[in-house]
Amino acid sequence: MSENAPLLQVRDLRTHFGTGPDAVRAVNGVDLSVDRGEVLGIVGESGCGKTVLALSILRLVDAPGRIVSGQVLFEGQDVLAMRPRALTALRGRDIAMIFQQPKASLDPVMRIGQQIAEPLRLRGGRTRAEAWREAVELLGAVGIPNPEEKARAYPHEISGGQAQRVMIATALALKPRLLIADEPTTALDVTVQAQILELLRERCRALGTALILVTHDIGVIAQMADRVAVMYAGRVVENAPVARILGDPAHPYTRGLMRSAPVMGAVQARLQEIPGGIPDLTRPLRGCAFAPRCDGRRQAGPARCDGQTPPPFIPAPGREARCWLQDGAPAAQPAPAGWS
C-alpha cells in the first residue's frame, strides 16, 4: 500500500434502523476518506446521521440499527467484512473511539487507573504492575494533576473534563492510527472545551494519529479540522478543505450553516436560521434532501432538485458538493463513481 493511499475509505455506506419500507435511513450512502495524520471534521445538525456514521465505522451500531451495505476500507481491508476476531483486534489497536458523555463511558465501579490499564494488560501484553505504571504515565500525559492519586479514584469522583482526558488517555493507550471522536466536547463546559480540543490535537500530532472529529459546532471545526465533510439527512453534501468550507461554501446548506453561526463581535438582532427541518428519514428521499429548505432551488429549477438526487459534483480540485447548482459551474463535473 503506497504512502499516499488514504488511511480510511468509506464507500457508499448505508446504515438503517429497523427493517422494511419504514426503516430509518440514518446513513444513506456516504463516501469519505481520511489520510494519515489528517483531521477530518464531520459537521451537521442533530439527526443528520453523523454519530451513526462514526459508530458504523467500527461496527458499534446496536440493534435495531444495522449496516446495510457499503465498504469501510482501513488500510485496504474492509472493516465491514471482517470476522469478529479481526474486528476485535482492529478496535483499540488500529482504530479507537471516544464518546460524547465521558463519565458515562467509564465503568462506574472500576478505578480509573484500572480502566486505562485494562487494554494494556489484555491486549498490550503488559503485566499488572507495568500496566498500572503506564496508566499513571498516560494520565500525566493528558494533563491530570497527581496522576498516582487520581488513578485510584472512581469515575464519579472526577469532573467531566477530567473524564474526557481519561478517555483520551485510554483510547490512545495502544497508539491507534485513527481516532474517532464523537462530539467529545459537547457535554463539557465551554472553558474546558478548548483545553480538551487542544489536548486532542497535541496528542494526535504526537502519535501521528488521524482524527475524525464529529461535531455540530462550527467553531470546533474551525479550530481543529484540516478537511470538513458536511452531512445532511444521512448524506455528505459537501466535502472540502476547512478554509473553503468556512470562506466559500459551495452547497446551499453549508452556506446556511455558516450564516447561522454566531460571529464574535458582530451585532445581530437575531441569529439567522435555516427555515424548516430535516426530512423524515423513514421515507426514501427523492431528489435532493435539502431541496424543501433550499433558497437556491429556484435557480436550478424544481424538476431537477425535487426529482433527482444530485450526484457529487467537483466545483474545484479537492472539493465536492452534491448540488444541482454546481452543474453548469465551470469545472463542476459529476465525480466519477468511487472517486474520493
Added chain:
Amino acid sequence: MSRYVLRRLLMALPVVIGILLVTFMIQAVIPTDAVSAMYEGQTTEEEAAEAIAAMRERYGLDQPWYIQFTRYAGNVLHGDFGESIRLRRPVSEEIGYRFINTLQLTGAALLIGILVGVPMGILSAAKKDTWLDLGAMTVGLLGISMPAFFFGLLLILVFAVWLQWIPVVPRGGAALLLPALTLGLIEAAPLSRIARSAMIELLRRDHIRAARSRGMGEMSVILRHALPGTLLAVMTVIGLQFGNLLGGAFIIEVIFGWRGIGELGVKAIQWRDFALTQAIILISAGAHIGANLVVDVLYAWIDPRVDYDT
C-alpha cells in the same frame, strides 16, 4: 457506615414491636383458642372443664389481651419466649433447631438458584433473541408459574419412584437434596430473568460500548464490565428472597417434611398456639429486616458510588 447500621437497627425496633402487637391482637380477636383446639372430636369441654381451666390458668389465657401482651413483652425482654401450649415445652427449644433447619434449606436452595439461574440469565442476555434465549426464558416462565407443591411432588415422582435414585423418605443428609432442589429451581427462574434484564440493560450502557470500542471481546466485556452491575441487581433480589425464605418456605417444608420454621408456623397457627406463633413471626420479621439490612450494607460496600453517611 456503622452509624448507618445502628440507625437502621434502631428503626427496626418499633417495626418489630408493632408487628408483634398486631399479631397478638389478631389472635386475641379470633374466636378460638389453643386449648379447645387440643380436644378435637373426642372430648367435650364439660368433661375437660377442670383440665381446661388448669391449662388456661397456667398459660394465662383467661386474662385480657393487654395484660397477656404486657406479660409476654416483659418476658421476651428477658429472653423468655414462653412455652408452647401444644408441645408443653419452651418455645426456644423448638424454634432453635428448626431455625437452623430452615437456614440450611434456604442456603442450599439459594445456592442452587444462583448457580443455575444467574448463568442462565447471563447467557440469555448475551445470546439475546436466539433460540437459547427463548428456550431459557420459557423454562424460566415455567419455573415462576409452577406451584411449588406440584413441582415438589413431581420431583419425588421422577427421582424417587421412577428413577429410584434417592429414597422417597431419605434419611440423614440426603433429605436436603430434593427440597433444596425444588426450592432452588423455583428460585432460579426469577433470578435468571432478573439477571437477564439487568444484563441487557447494562449492555446498553455507554461504558459497554466504550469497552467494545477498545477491542474487548464480548465475553470479556460481559464478565468484566457488565457482570458486577448484574450481580448487584441480582443480589438485591437474593437478599429479599432470603428474607422471605427464612420466614419459612412453608409449602416446601410441609411437603417434604422438612422440620423448619415455616412448617412449624403452619402448625402453630392451626393449633392457635400463641407463644409459638408470636415467636415465629418475630423471627420472620427479624429475618426480613436483617436480610434487607445486609443487602443494603453489601450494596454500599460493593458499589463505590453509594455512601450512606452523607
Added chain:
Amino acid sequence: MPTRRSFMALSALAAPSLAALPRRAGAAPLKELRYRLTEDPESLHSGQSVSLTVNTCLNFLHDRLIYIDNEGKPQPWLAESWSFSEDNRQITFTLRPGTKFHDGTELDAAAVKFHFDSILDPKMASPVRGQISALESCEVLDPLRFRLTFSRPFAAAMILLSSATYGVNSPTAVQKAGRQYGRRPVGTGPYMFKSWSAGTELVLVRNPHYRQLRPDAVNKGAPYADQITLSVLPEEGVAFSALQTGELSAAELQTDTVERLRQDKRFAVVIDEKAKNILFLEFSFRPPFDERAMRDAISHAIDREAILRASYSGYGAIDLSPLSRGIPGYDQAVADQYGTPYDPAKAKALLDEAGWKPGPEGLRVKDGKEAKFAVRSYANPVTDRALAVIQSNLADLGVGISISTADWGTFYPSLLREGWDMDLNRWTYSDPLVLTNLFRPPGHRRTLPEDAELTRILTAVDSTLDPAERQKVVSEAQKAILERRLMVPILTNHQVTITQAGLQNYRFDYLNQVLHGDVRMSDW
C-alpha cells in the same frame, strides 16, 4: 485484601454445601419395619396427651393394665385381676409380678400411683384429666395392689384404662429426665425408644426381655422386628410414593389414594371395621328445629350411602344408630326399629303435613318464613363432600342451606353461640359414654331441651357397672335418642391401611390398635 470483585465471586459460592448422598445399609440385614405417622407426635409422655397420633406411638412402647377382647369385655393384661367396691366407686387392681420397664426397674403399685398422680396433678395440666374427670385418687395398698377411687360409679373406666395413654411410665426415668421425659419415654411395651429426629422420624428397637401376656397375641415373646421406624409423612402423595418404592411397610391412606393400590398384587389392604367414630348431623333446637316434624323430615332426607361414597369411597358403614357399630353395646334391633332410613318421599310428606308448602325458587315456606338454614362444620375434605351431598338432598326436599366451615378450634366453641341451625360433626370415642357426653341434656353444646327421662337413662349409662345391666341401658339410650330425633346419625368410616403383601399379622384389636409384637415380614 479481597477486592470487591473477588468477594462477589466468592460469596456467590459460599453457602452450606449439600451433604453426602445416602449410604448403603450396614452389613447384617436389619429386620426393620417402617410405618407412617400423619403428623409429628408432640410428646411421648404417656398420660399427658389425648392426640391420636401420640396414642399410636405409645402403643409400641407401653403395655396396659387391661385390654378389651373382641366382645368388648375387659381382660387382664399387666393387671391380673381386679374387683369393684360395694358402691362401685372404687376399683382395686392386682398387678402381675415381675413386669419390668425398659430401664430394668419394676412395675409396681407405686409406679402406677406415680402415673395417675401426674394425670391428676393440676400443675401438669394434663388434657387426659378431662377424659377421666371422675377419678379422684390412686392409693397403694401393697407393692402389687393399688386402688382407684372415683367420685361416682364410672362405667367407662375400664375402656379408658386400656388405651395407650394409660400405659405406665417408669418413675425413675421420669424423675431423671424431668421436662425432657416426653422426648425419651420408658415403658413396658414390646419396643423401646431409641431415637427421635424431631419431627422427622422416630426409631424404636426391640425389647429383648419382653413377654406378651395377652392370650390373643400370636407371638408370646420378644417382637420379630429388630427395629421400627416411624416416619412423619403428612403428605398423602409422599406416603403413597414411599409405599410404592417399598420404603414403608404399611401406611394408613385416605380412601381416594387407596383405590389405586387396591388391585396391585404387591400390596394388601387391611380394613378396620371396628372403627369407633361417627359422623352425624345435629340440630340447634331453635325454631323451626324445635318442631318434631322438621327434624323428622330432615332425618329421612339424608342419603347416607351417597355420603359414604363421596366422602370415603365407600369404606365404612352407614349408621342408623347414634352409637357406632364398633362400640360395645351397639344394638342393631334398635337401629332397625327406630332409625330413619333414607326416604325422600316420606320426608316430603312430613313437611307437607307440617304446613311447609313449596314456595318460589324451590324453597318451602311456612307462616311467611322460608326454609333456609345455616349449617356449620369443621373444615376438612370429608365434611366438604358430605355437606355437598346433604345440600343436594335437602334441596330436593325444598330446604336450602348455607354452609360455613372453619377449623375445629373455631367451629366447636362457636356452637355455643347462636347463628346456626344444624351442624355436621364427627366424634371418636370407644365407650357408650359418648352418648352421655354428647346428648345428656342440655347436651355438649347446650342446645337440648330439658328431659328428665333422657337424663335418667344417660346417667345410668355413665354409672351402671354390671355389664348385662349396662347393655340394657345402652340400648334404651339409643332408642331414646332416636325416638326424640335429637340428631341424624350418618356413617362410620373404616380406616384403611395398605401394607406390603409380605407383611403378616398386621391386624387391629377391638380398640383399633395393632399388636406390634406380632407383626413380621413373611421372609424373616
